[in-house]
Amino acid sequence: MKHTSNIIRIPVCFLVCFLLCIFVTSTNAFAGPLLKGKSFPDILLPSLSGGGNVEYLGVKTGNNFNLTDIKSEVIIVQIFSMYCPNCQKEAPNVNRLLSLIEENQFLKGKIKLIGIGAGNSQFEVEYFAKNYNVKFPLFSDKDYEIHTKVGKVWTPHFYVIKKTAIGGLIIAVSVSGSINNPQLFLENSVRALKLKK
Amino acid sequence: MKKKWLLAICFICLNISPVFGESYAFKEYIFDTGKLKPVDSILKVKIGDKAPDFSLPSLSGDKISLSSFKGKKNVVLSFVPAAWTPVCSDQWPGYNIAQELFKESDSILLGITVDNIPTLYAWTKQMGGVWFPVLSDFWPHGNVSEKYGILRSTGESERALLIVDKNGIIRYAKVVDINKRPDLGDLAKELEKLN
Numbered sequence A: 001m002k003h004t005s006n007i008i009r010i011p012v013c014f015l016v017c018f019l020l021c022i023f024v025t026s027t028n029a030f031a032g033p034l035l036k037g038k039s040f041p042d043i044l045l046p047s048l049s050g051g052g053n054v055e056y057l058g059v060k061t062g063n064n065f066n067l068t069d070i071k072s073e074v075i076i077v078q079i080f081s082m083y084c085p086n087c088q089k090e091a092p093n094v095n096r097l098l099s100l101i102e103e104n105q106f107l108k109g110k111i112k113l114i115g116i117g118a119g120n121s122q123f124e125v126e127y128f129a130k131n132y133n134v135k136f137p138l139f140s141d142k143d144y145e146i147h148t149k150v151g152k153v154w155t156p157h158f159y160v161i162k163k164t165a166i167g168g169l170i171i172a173v174s175v176s177g178s179i180n181n182p183q184l185f186l187e188n189s190v191r192a193l194k195l196k197k
Numbered sequence B: 001m002k003k004k005w006l007l008a009i010c011f012i013c014l015n016i017s018p019v020f021g022e023s024y025a026f027k028e029y030i031f032d033t034g035k036l037k038p039v040d041s042i043l044k045v046k047i048g049d050k051a052p053d054f055s056l057p058s059l060s061g062d063k064i065s066l067s068s069f070k071g072k073k074n075v076v077l078s079f080v081p082a083a084w085t086p087v088c089s090d091q092w093p094g095y096n097i098a099q100e101l102f103k104e105s106d107s108i109l110l111g112i113t114v115d116n117i118p119t120l121y122a123w124t125k126q127m128g129g130v131w132f133p134v135l136s137d138f139w140p141h142g143n144v145s146e147k148y149g150i151l152r153s154t155g156e157s158e159r160a161l162l163i164v165d166k167n168g169i170i171r172y173a174k175v176v177d178i179n180k181r182p183d184l185g186d187l188a189k190e191l192e193k194l195n
Helices: A002-027 A052-057 A085-103 A122-132 A145-149 A182-193 B002-014 B092-096 B099-104 B117-126 B143-148 B184-194
Strands: A074-080 A111-118 A138-141 A157-163 A169-176 B055-057 B063-065 B074-079 B107-113 B134-136 B159-164 B170-176
Touching: A052 A111, A074 A085, A074 A182, A085 A111, A085 A122, A085 A182, A085 B092, A111 A122, A111 A145, A122 A138, A122 B184, A138 A145, A157 A182, A169 A182, B055 B134, B074 B184, B092 B099, B092 B107, B099 B107, B099 B184, B117 B134, B159 B184, B170 B184
Parallel strands: A074 A111, A111 A138, B074 B107, B107 B134
Antiparallel strands: A074 A157, A157 A169, B055 B063, B074 B159, B159 B170
16 A cells, blocks of 8 residues: 555656746746856846947947847846945946956957846936946846846846857856956956857 | 655745845845735824934934934934845945935934844844944834834834924825835935925
8 A cells, every 4th residue: 555655656746846846947936046058038128328338338329128239249247236235345346347358458349247236226226336436337127127037146146148159148157246356257257258369 | 744845845945036136245144024015004294294203222322312403414214124124134235325315415314123222233234334323113112113103013113214304394204115125216306305
């Protein structure tokens, strides 16, 4: 009798676990950071009104655009919040990361940097940018729509994403918390990206 | 068998990520309250009223009273429900970089919760400290929150922002959905009106 019930129980356990896994991945209810080597969603970003940010990203003024519309081989996406102490502490490091990319003739133009303000209004994102003299584009994600799509990560979180030949996006680096040393972070990212000279 | 199932469910739950984009600084320290009733009290004060005075112990050890700012500073009261909970832990650190906003309108910010002083000490330390006074409405429990009509039936306060001008008159009183953080832009607009 016991043997028979085990024969039934084991497949039932597997079936329940399988269904639970499908539920978890499909609803994103218990999501974590998206992992290295996996694809990154081609998120839709709000339009930019003009100025340096439009030029930097190489996108059209006044239109919403996707990550894949950004003119670069690689996009570093920082998920941050004006309200997060670590993001505040990290701001000078991220500014330094931008400078390191822009000062490097090989990397300039190849890697672009953007920030997504999880739960932040336009005012809050602009306040953060002004406060820390942020020179790369920051986007408001007030209702956590993008944040949900990218794994409901703790802030700050950094994704280094490479465009594929067929127009997709692949995660080369996925890091939670502080990058601490921007030089080292950039070197490790370049290694992981295997960029061709 | 039941135990095995419980263990499996616990394992899955341990992998839960933050819903509200919380800071890494609070990772593993936050108690997930789940979605709460947005508002659970009835505001007893309104714009134009004289703000009920209070005197509460602060983190610095001094008692701070609202009336001590009369004729000197506008006062922003930020009530947050409780330490170590999801949205609250991400609200005050934002005000840390907005000191200029308060200064421009000749305002002081007072942060108030119903937690006791030792809890507030540990919590604000985890934020890396805050520039504004933090007051404890712990005992008699939630007395000030009750006076303002923002004490919830569960003993926490609402998430509320009030502006009291230099004459002690309430110029802004907003109770927001406890599950959401109030937009700094809205507060900035209200502070501008004081000038």
